[in-house]
Structures are given as C-alpha cells and as structure tokens.
Amino acid sequence: MSIRTGSRESPEMYLKSIYQLGVGDAPVPISTLSNRLGISPVSATEMIHRMEKRRLVKHIPYKGVSLTKRGLKQALAVLRRHRLWERFLTDRLGLPWEQVHDVACSLEHSVGPEVTEPLAADLGEPATCPHGNPIPTAEGEMPSERGLRLHELSAGQRAVVDVIRPENAEILEHLASHGVTLGAELELIEIEPLDGARTISVGSKQVVIGKELASCVVVHPIHA
Amino acid sequence: MSIRTGSRESPEMYLKSIYQLGVGDAPVPISTLSNRLGISPVSATEMIHRMEKRRLVKHIPYKGVSLTKRGLKQALAVLRRHRLWERFLTDRLGLPWEQVHDVACSLEHSVGPEVTEPLAADLGEPATCPHGNPIPTAEGEMPSERGLRLHELSAGQRAVVDVIRPENAEILEHLASHGVTLGAELELIEIEPLDGARTISVGSKQVVIGKELASCVVVHPIHA
DNA sequence: CTTAGGTTTAAGGTGTACCTTATAATAACT
DNA sequence: AGTTATTATAAGGTACACCTTAAACCTAAG
Incomplete structure (x- = not known):
C-alpha cells in the first residue's frame, strides 16, 4: 500500500x-x-x-x-508509452484524434513495460501513433521518421500526408477543418512572397496555411 | 504542453x-x-x-x-477508476490477478471520466473488480458489499468465496496457492483455540489459515 | 481519580519542482 | 574591440508531502 x-x-x-x-x-x-x-x-x-x-x-x-545514452533510452521508452496509449485511446476507446494527446501525457508516466508490452501486443504491435508518428520499439530503437515537410515542397508538387506534429489539439483541429488529415492527398499551388504562406489544394478545395503551420505536416511526395 | x-x-x-x-x-x-x-x-x-x-x-x-459528501464522492470515483483499470488489466491485457492491484494504483490517479467512462463501456460496464469487489457507479453510488467474512463462519458451515480484500499481492498469492480463489467452495472444519486459526477444506485438501487472513475472505454461505 | 497510552501540536528538516529578481559570464554581431 | 543579447548563477521564496523529536493534551481504563 x-x-x-x-x-x-x-x-x-x-x-x-x-x-x-x-x-x-x-x-x-x-x-x-x-x-x-x-x-x-x-x-x-x-x-x-x-x-x-x-x-x-x-x-x-x-x-x-x-x-546521454541512458537519457535517450528513457526518452524513447516514454515516447513509446505515450504513443501506445494514444493508439489505445483511439482504437479501443474511440476517443477523438485531437484529444488523445493530452490524456496520453498523463498516462505515459504511470506504468512500466509490464503493462505497456502486453498493451502493445493487444493493440497488434502498431508501428505508428494515431497522428502518424512512429512508435519506438520495445528495445529502444526509433524507426527512422525522416520525411519531407509540407513547407519544403515546391509549387506543383503533389504529396500525401504522413504525420502531423506536434500533436496539439488546436493545430490538429485547424488542419482537419481544412481537410488536412492523415493520408490526405494534396498539391502545393503557390508560395506567398514575404510570409511564405502556402496555398494548397486538398480534395476539391484550395486552402492557405502559414509556413509555420505547414512545417507541422510531414508528407511524402507522389508523382502527379 | x-x-x-x-x-x-x-x-x-x-x-x-x-x-x-x-x-x-x-x-x-x-x-x-x-x-x-x-x-x-x-x-x-x-x-x-x-x-x-x-x-x-x-x-x-x-x-x-x-x-464529507464531497470526499465520499471523490473516494468512490477513485475506487471506480481503480477497479475499472484492474478489470482492464486482467480482461484485456491478461495480467495476473495478483499483480493488477499495484498497477491500477498508479493508473487510478491519471485520468478523469472522459477516459474511464468509455473504458467502462468497452469493458461491458462490469459490476465487480477481478477480486470480486463491487465497482461504484458513474453516479457515485456504491452497490452494497456486505458479505460474511470467512472468520465469521462456524464449524461445519459451507460457503463460496466472493471477494478477497485487501488486494495485497502476498495475500492473494498465498490464498491462491491454498486453493482459495474467487468462486471456490469451502467448508470450515475447525477453529483452533487461542489463536483462532481456521482449518478449512477446499477441493480435496485441508488447509489452515490464521484468523486475520481468514477475515480477508468474504464469502456467502451455502446449504451443505 | 489518577495515570498510562494514544493523539495532537509544535518546531525544525529533507527533497522536489517550481517562482522572481538581480547579477555575472559568455557569444555573437557590428 | 566593444556593445548587445542570450545564458547562467546566485539568492530568497512558495507549496507539497514527507520525516523526527519533544511537549502538550485528552480519554479511557484501572
């Protein structure tokens, strides 16, 4: 006790x-x-x-x-717990995408591998969190997560959304309301001078998002 | 953040x-x-x-x-979270009976109703924790949990184990190793003088347990 | 009715994790 | 090289949740 x-x-x-x-x-x-x-x-x-x-x-x-090596190991362990809990919250409890991050933040400190490993097994050893970020392995390996950022695209390029980071509810909701969700296909239309705001087309609509915000969106380019 | x-x-x-x-x-x-x-x-x-x-x-x-009324409400909320997490850990993750209590102790402080209610739903609104204790309702009602304790039985009485409390790993393991588990049927054979240790028969074996330990076992008598 | 034992208050300490304000040290830029 | 801005350290505080030791207090039992 x-x-x-x-x-x-x-x-x-x-x-x-x-x-x-x-x-x-x-x-x-x-x-x-x-x-x-x-x-x-x-x-x-x-x-x-x-x-x-x-x-x-x-x-x-x-x-x-x-x-340090120790610190890195622990950081990855926390990250693993965090992202597994996120998966649990969306996949098992049906909580909305944008909300799970904060909840997972409090759960991630509460339990050790004796829980997270069975949890991972129960979830089917998922490779990514609901926002598309890769989940470190139980052994403390981080799958490479290097992708192109939306603001690194040049005009005319087409790409698919892989990850949105950071997992901030405001950001996620805003992007979602513009149709920018995981798996969405988009094309970069134009880069505004000075500010660098991006005009992109998603589905049938055209939307404008700032450069900062664009850098939150990780994509992989596709051939048009 | x-x-x-x-x-x-x-x-x-x-x-x-x-x-x-x-x-x-x-x-x-x-x-x-x-x-x-x-x-x-x-x-x-x-x-x-x-x-x-x-x-x-x-x-x-x-x-x-x-x-106070406020304190009671909060206590029952914590207890509800605790017992729901216990159910989750055994039912969904397959963790052993005796271990889930301690883990649930750290989970119970981490989340609010926005998580525990969906969790309860996912678990099928269970009425008891894996140790047989009743789970308070979302509205803060505690189902009556008054049962007979094993040490209150008299010689010759037969009973079935409903609950073991407190949920201490040592206690649970010890009792389990003697065949005293939820649902087990037992008969009180003899009460030792002075110390009050109980000799009971469980299954085909006879075991002796101390009075204190016996008081941890909640039972309901059955007609022999 | 007195006293022994459990209960409470007081006083001083520890460690963690935060805060503010102020000063010192350094890096980077003109 | 000198100034500016960032970064670090120092000093003093708050709040929480624990600790010990010691004195004051109540209650209940003999």
Whole structure:
C-alpha cells in the first residue's frame, strides 16, 4: 500500500522534449526547452542540473542540452508509452484524434513495460501513433521518421500526408477543418512572397496555411 | 504542453483508505490510517488538516476522520477508476490477478471520466473488480458489499468465496496457492483455540489459515 | 481519580519542482 | 574591440508531502 510514486513525471517530460526538439545531435538550448515546457529558464536550468547528476543529459554551457545514452533510452521508452496509449485511446476507446494527446501525457508516466508490452501486443504491435508518428520499439530503437515537410515542397508538387506534429489539439483541429488529415492527398499551388504562406489544394478545395503551420505536416511526395 | 499534473495523488490515496477503513459512519482513527498508508501519524495529521481545508474530510480530534459528501464522492470515483483499470488489466491485457492491484494504483490517479467512462463501456460496464469487489457507479453510488467474512463462519458451515480484500499481492498469492480463489467452495472444519486459526477444506485438501487472513475472505454461505 | 497510552501540536528538516529578481559570464554581431 | 543579447548563477521564496523529536493534551481504563 505504498503511496509514493516517486515523481519521475517532470524529468520524463524534459527527456521527451529534449528528444523531440533535438535535430540530429545538436544540443537543445535551454531556452527552447523552457519555452516548450512553459517553465522559466531558471527553473529549467535547475532541473537540467539535477538530471545531469543522474546522468540523463549532458549540458554544454551556452550551447544546450543533449541526451546521454541512458537519457535517450528513457526518452524513447516514454515516447513509446505515450504513443501506445494514444493508439489505445483511439482504437479501443474511440476517443477523438485531437484529444488523445493530452490524456496520453498523463498516462505515459504511470506504468512500466509490464503493462505497456502486453498493451502493445493487444493493440497488434502498431508501428505508428494515431497522428502518424512512429512508435519506438520495445528495445529502444526509433524507426527512422525522416520525411519531407509540407513547407519544403515546391509549387506543383503533389504529396500525401504522413504525420502531423506536434500533436496539439488546436493545430490538429485547424488542419482537419481544412481537410488536412492523415493520408490526405494534396498539391502545393503557390508560395506567398514575404510570409511564405502556402496555398494548397486538398480534395476539391484550395486552402492557405502559414509556413509555420505547414512545417507541422510531414508528407511524402507522389508523382502527379 | 503543460507539465503540471497537480499532485492529487496522495490526497486520493487518503480518501480511498478512509473509505475502505470506515465501518458505517464511524470515524477512522488517524493512527489506523497512517498505519495503512505507511506514513507517520504526524504526517497523516498534517495531510488531514490540508484536506479538511479543502472540505474533503471532517476531523473530530481524538476520534478520527470521516469523509464529507464531497470526499465520499471523490473516494468512490477513485475506487471506480481503480477497479475499472484492474478489470482492464486482467480482461484485456491478461495480467495476473495478483499483480493488477499495484498497477491500477498508479493508473487510478491519471485520468478523469472522459477516459474511464468509455473504458467502462468497452469493458461491458462490469459490476465487480477481478477480486470480486463491487465497482461504484458513474453516479457515485456504491452497490452494497456486505458479505460474511470467512472468520465469521462456524464449524461445519459451507460457503463460496466472493471477494478477497485487501488486494495485497502476498495475500492473494498465498490464498491462491491454498486453493482459495474467487468462486471456490469451502467448508470450515475447525477453529483452533487461542489463536483462532481456521482449518478449512477446499477441493480435496485441508488447509489452515490464521484468523486475520481468514477475515480477508468474504464469502456467502451455502446449504451443505 | 489518577495515570498510562494514544493523539495532537509544535518546531525544525529533507527533497522536489517550481517562482522572481538581480547579477555575472559568455557569444555573437557590428 | 566593444556593445548587445542570450545564458547562467546566485539568492530568497512558495507549496507539497514527507520525516523526527519533544511537549502538550485528552480519554479511557484501572
């Protein structure tokens, strides 16, 4: 009847964020991190120090943070749990696409492999979360997830939507309302000068989305 | 991307324990509570004070704690989540009977009705947890759970096991290894003097279990 | 009615995870 | 090289949930 959960909650969020913000092996600036987590830079620095003592991250002053081998392993484990729970919530409970992310965020810290592995089995060892992101393997391998971003397309190119990231309810709803959903086929019509907003055609409609938003959409090009 | 879970974890454990330790409307002594939770009486008193401010419990000094209407409602909600997760873990993931309690203990604090109600639906609105305990309704009603305890039987009486409580892995495993499982039919053979250990026959075997342990087993008598 | 034992309050501490304000150090740009 | 902006550290605080030790208090039992 122990009561302690041993608040591994926050550090896990840091790990996940560092992993997701990291491009290649470049260290993630603490400001970027604190920004994403909605935490003051000072507090984030403190936390990073604590995590460094536990050998989860390496901090290069004035450069940023990167994950150690241990940290990476743990980050991928959290990510796996997160995405499996998302699948569970949509596939088994029928919760809507846009809502599952937040719920999965609280579930991901609550259980270990003794639950997530049977869960993965029950779900049929899915390869991706409902938003199309790949699920790390139980062994801690991340399937390559390099795709083209919508804003990297050039005018006239056709492509299919693979992933939408980050899994923010607002973003997901907005894109969905414009017809940009997983598997949707689209064509890039025009790139606006200055702002770089993209005009794309989806189905029979034409919609305009900003460059930032476009960069949330991962696609693979198809031959027109 | 909020990071705060708003540690409702511990208070919820207190609520659950108070509910489960409470017999009728008698207040639960803080020592009993602190004992169950493995926490010092001083700390428990502190927590009770905090919870009193939030109008979750009423503390009568030197008597004990009882739940307010709000506290009761919340306790039953936690219990519902707990027992639904237990069902999920056994029915859907095939985890063993004796292990699901601890896992459910961490899951029960992570999600609200937006998840547990669809979960209940998916599980077929079960009425009891895998250990036989009744699941409170979504409206916060607790189905009556008064049964006879094994130690209340007299020699010669036959009965069927309905519930085992508390859901402690050690207890569950020990009883199971003696053939005392849900639905098992048993007969009380003899009550040992002084200690009050019970000799019972289960299946074709005779086993002896202590009085304390016997009180964990809820049964309903049958006509021999 | 007194006293032993359980209960409560008080006082001081720990560790985690956040906050603000202010100062120091560095990097990067002109 | 000097200034600016970012980044880090220092100092002091809050809140939660636990801890110990010690003193005050009540209750119930002899």
